[in-house]
Amino acid sequence: MAPQRRGAPKAPEGSGTAERRRPSSMKSARAPREVRRRWLRAAVLGAGAALAAALLLWGSLAGEDGVTEVLAHRGEVLPGRFIEVPCSEDYNSHRRFEGCSPIKCGRGVSDAVITREEARRVRSIAEKGLSLGGSDGGASILDLHSGALSVGKHFVNLYRYFGDNVENVFSEEDFRVYRDVRQKVQLAIARAFGISASSLYLTKPTFFSRINSTAARTAHDEYWHAHVDKVTYGSFDYTSLLYLSDYLEDFGGGRFVFMEEGANRTVEPRAGRVSFFTSGSENLHRVERVRWGTRYAVTIAFTCNPDHSIADPAFT
Ligand SMILES: O=C(O)CCC(=O)C(=O)O
Ligand SMILES: [Fe+2]
Structure with missing residues (x-):
């Protein structure tokens, strides 16, 4: 050798x-x-x-919230970004609707669906409504469809509670803006998932949220838990969020996080930004706790089941 x-x-x-x-x-x-x-x-x-x-x-x-990748930075203006993910089986335990129930699943973000001016007008609707109530904890909601409004540790029905005075709060124009925005979001979802917009129905709960850093008083204030919308809300097939304030300008914390094993992805809210996704467990998500400031958003949900559809808000 x-x-x-x-x-x-x-x-x-x-x-x-x-x-x-x-x-x-x-x-x-x-x-x-x-x-x-x-x-x-x-x-x-x-x-x-x-x-x-x-x-x-x-x-x-990456530690505290396990965030490993930012899907949409607050500073960028995204024409549209779409990421396909394999569908979970959650949809199989519900009635399926041909041409609507998700067979292509995923998540998209766009800053080109709603203008910042439209977002400002939608936010002013939220501000007016929520100024009538507000939770004692950090998270308040206003649902213009059902009338649910957080007040203290409970909810009241805005339409019943304030009666005809509601007409002094909201205008026809407010409802028109809200409906137009809803329609644009619906079209964007239909386009991204290759389905017809007319096969989608608005469903409940569709609501404004206002979150600040006040400590939670009831379970309703605990918005930060990871969840699956289809499990939490049942009728949801496609969830969308329209952000009405800017991350790090108006509030800190409060990023949206898609949770995946070893690869969480965040959406940093930006006024006018629309984030949408199929509502099954392929899109498990959570919202980080808001650390300072106030975060406004509106959750707009769609179903394929006409039995679960709700109407646009209007003076009755
Ligand atoms: O406000 C957000 O970013 C998400 C809210 C949410 O997950 C929900 O309403 O189900
Ligand atoms: Fe959710």
């Missing part, structure tokens, strides 16, 4: 070439080695510190 090649043999201490090159004074001979050792120690400590800092940074980005 051929001998293995090794490194050059080390000269024994106190003899050989290395020894011969040493300067005569022992003190000055030790000095460069000492310096080297110090450098080596500093380098090892530096590398350790850099690794710890990198781990800390990674932890702060």
